[in-house]
Structures are given as structure tokens and as C-alpha cells.
Amino acid sequence: MATTTSPRGTRGQRFFARWYPGVMDRAERAGQAEIRARHLAAARGRTLDIGTGNGFSVAHYPSSVTELVMLEPNPALRAQLQRRTQGIRAAAWQIVDGDAAHLPFGDDAFDTVAASLLFCSLPDPAAALSEVARVRRPGGTFLFHEHVRGEGLRRVLQEVAAPVQRRLADGCRPNRDFLALLSAAPFEVVEVEHRPMPGGAATVVPMVVGRARPA
Numbered sequence: 668m669a670t671t672t673s674p675r676g677t678r679g680q681r682f683f684a685r686w687y688p689g690v691m692d693r694a695e696r697a698g699q700a701e702i703r704a705r706h707l708a709a710a711r712g713r714t715l716d717i718g719t720g721n722g723f724s725v726a727h728y729p730s731s732v733t734e735l736v737m738l739e740p741n742p743a744l745r746a747q748l749q750r751r752t753q754g755i756r757a758a759a760w761q762i763v764d765g766d767a768a769h770l771p772f773g774d775d776a777f778d779t780v781a782a783s784l785l786f787c788s789l790p791d792p793a794a795a796l797s798e799v800a801r802v803r804r805p806g807g808t809f810l811f812h813e814h815v816r817g818e819g820l821r822r823v824l825q826e827v828a829a830p831v832q833r834r835l836a837d838g839c840r841p842n843r844d845f846l847a848l849l850s851a852a853p854f855e856v857v858e859v860e861h862r863p864m865p866g867g868a869a870t871v872v873p874m875v876v877g878r879a880r881p882a
């Protein structure tokens with residue numbers, strides 16, 4: 668989805684904002700929250716979280732994050748996110764509208780860039796990865812946490828479900844090969860863990876959680 672033009676967002680964005688927080692909350696309680704906390708412990712300094720949604724990650728950023736910038740294009744999710752900011756440990760934070768493919772920041776603006784369950788939703792994920800590389804300072808880290816294409820029967824299920832999931836989940840493609848996109852981008856994967864999403868629907872179970880740096 669591109670940057671929202673209507674103040675209320677698209678119909679798809681409003682629908683997604685109604686069901687996602689409740690459904691995802693089950694996965695958070697089943698173990699997603701622990702995965703976020705462990706993974707985001709590596710965040711440092713000025714940090715950008717792209718596609719923050721209603722904010723399941725925000726309380727898991729450590730106090731080594733000096734400023735947390737949360738980019739979220741869905742107005743209904745931005746409103747929910749605003750209500751979760753009391754959990755943020757960074758000394759400074761801001762919520763901004765924007766599009767991952769055209770980040771509204773200068774070059775080398777962040778020590779850490781993080782995204783969770785974002786790249787499935789993007790029409791142009793390669794452009795977004797170029798933007799991540801552009802806004803991250805030399806030596807900075809990209810933290811990724813994505814559900815991805817599976818193998819065998821899981822992949823068949825994902826292919827069959829893809830058109831419906833895309834409509835119901837604001838553009839989400841369950842069959843996206845995120846690691847292939849990452850390896851075609853100017854990144855070196857430093858660490859990657861393949862693991863199931865706890866409590867996730869069958870189409871979003873395979874996940875990759877890891878760190879990358881400029882190639």
C-alpha cells in the first residue's frame with residue numbers, strides 16, 4: 668500500500684486495522700512477544716521501525732535506543748499506536764506517515780532500521796530494501812522479522828490462499844521469498860533464524876528473524 672491520501676485511509680486499511688490487533692494478540696501471547704524482545708535487544712541509537720502497525724514491537728525496544736521513529740501509513744493503526752506509546756523506553760519518539768519505498772528521511776539517518784511482518788505487504792519490496800540501505804548509517808544494522816514462503820504442501824496452501832489473503836490483509840502476500848529479495852539487495856545477512864510463528868495461521872507460519880548489514 669502506498670502512503671495514504673485520505674485521512675481515514677483506504678477501505679482495506681480500515682478493515683485490516685479492525686481485525687489485525689486482536690488476531691495478532693493471540694500470536695503475541697503464544698510467543699511472538701518473546702521473539703520480538705530477543706531480536707530487538709540488538710537495536711541501538713536512532714532507530715527506525717518501518718510499518719509499526721498498532722505497535723506490538725514498541726515496548727520491546729531496549730533503552731539503548733535513543734530515539735524511536737515509527738513509520739506507519741495506515742491512519743487507523745497510527746491512532747492505535749499512539750495509545751501504546753507509554754511502553755516506549757527511548758528518550759524520544761515520533762510517529763510518522765510514509766511509504767517504505769520512499770522513506771521521508773535523509774541518507775545515513777539511523778543507527779538501526781527494523782521491520783517486522785512488513786515485506787509481505789509491499790508492492791515494491793526491492794525499492795524498500797534500497798531505502799533501508801540508504802537511510803541506515805554505515806555500520807548500522809537492519810533487523811528483519813518476516814513471515815515467508817514455505818516448502819511443499821505449505822507452499823501450495825500459500826499459493827492457493829494468496830489472492831484471498833491479499834484482499835483481507837491489506838496486500839499481504841503469504842508466498843513472498845524475503846530472503847531471496849534480501850540476497851539480491853546490497854545486504855550481507857549476519858544472522859538468520861528460521862522458525863515457526865507461534866500461534867500463526869497456517870499460511871504465515873514459516874518465519875525468518877535476523878540481522879543484516881551493508882554488503
Ligand SMILES: C[S@@+](CC[C@H](N)C(=O)[O-])C[C@H]1O[C@@H](n2cnc3c(N)ncnc32)[C@H](O)[C@@H]1O
Nearest residue numbers: 668669718719720723741766767783784785788
Ligand atoms: C502485518 S502488519 C505488521 C505490523 C507490525 N510491524 C507488527 O509486527 O505487528 C504490516 C504493516 O505494514 C504497513 N505497511 C503496508 N504498506 C506499507 C508501506 N508501503 N510502507 C510502510 N508500511 C507499510 C501496514 O500498514 C501494517 O502496519
